[in-house]
Amino acid sequence: MKIVSACLAGVECRFDCQSKERQFIIDLVKEGKAIPVCPEQMGGLTTPRDPSEIQGDKVLSNKGKDVTAQFNKGAQEALKMALLTGADEAYLKSKSPMCGCDEIYDGSFSGAITNGDGIFTKLLKEHGIKVNSVD
Ligand code: SF4
Numbered sequence: 001m002k003i004v005s006a007c008l009a010g011v012e013c014r015f016d017c018q019s020k021e022r023q024f025i026i027d028l029v030k031e032g033k034a035i036p037v038c039p040e041q042m043g044g045l046t047t048p049r050d051p052s053e054i055q056g057d058k059v060l061s062n063k064g065k066d067v068t069a070q071f072n073k074g075a076q077e078a079l080k081m082a083l084l085t086g087a088d089e090a091y092l093k094s095k096s097p098m099c100g101c102d103e104i105y106d107g108s109f110s111g112a113i114t115n116g117d118g119i120f121t122k123l124l125k126e127h128g129i130k131v132n133s134v135d
């Protein structure tokens with residue numbers, strides 16, 4: 001089984017109520033090979049919501065609100081889905097502070113990127129689940 005970012009499967013769960021659907025992700029879900037999750041929503045954040053980025057050991061919205069707790073909670077809940085389904089691999093949305101893999105927005109809300117993983121990606125990797133970045 002695979003875990004995929006729900007926004008890649010066409011769910012309008014991004015901060016701006018948009019999705020980033022990719023057909024091969026939708027096909028994986030339709031074939032019963034993947035489970036979509038949105039860890040930001042699972043942590044209790046609303047949709048729409050202010051965009052957030054990682055700054056040091058915190059996650060802050062563009063208005064300075066500390067949403068670290070919601071990010072950590074959502075990542076833990078989405079991890080449960082991965083463990084329950086025996087997922088060994090994930091396909092997650094690039095650059096997101098939650099789902100980004102190897103590169104994420106740098107915390108300046110300027111569109112600039114830096115090396116690093118989103119909160120959910122980091123947790124999956126710690127549990128031995130392979131993460132693939134989908135742009
Ligand atoms: Fe998509 Fe992940 Fe952001 Fe949810 S948390 S909108 S699944 S990138």
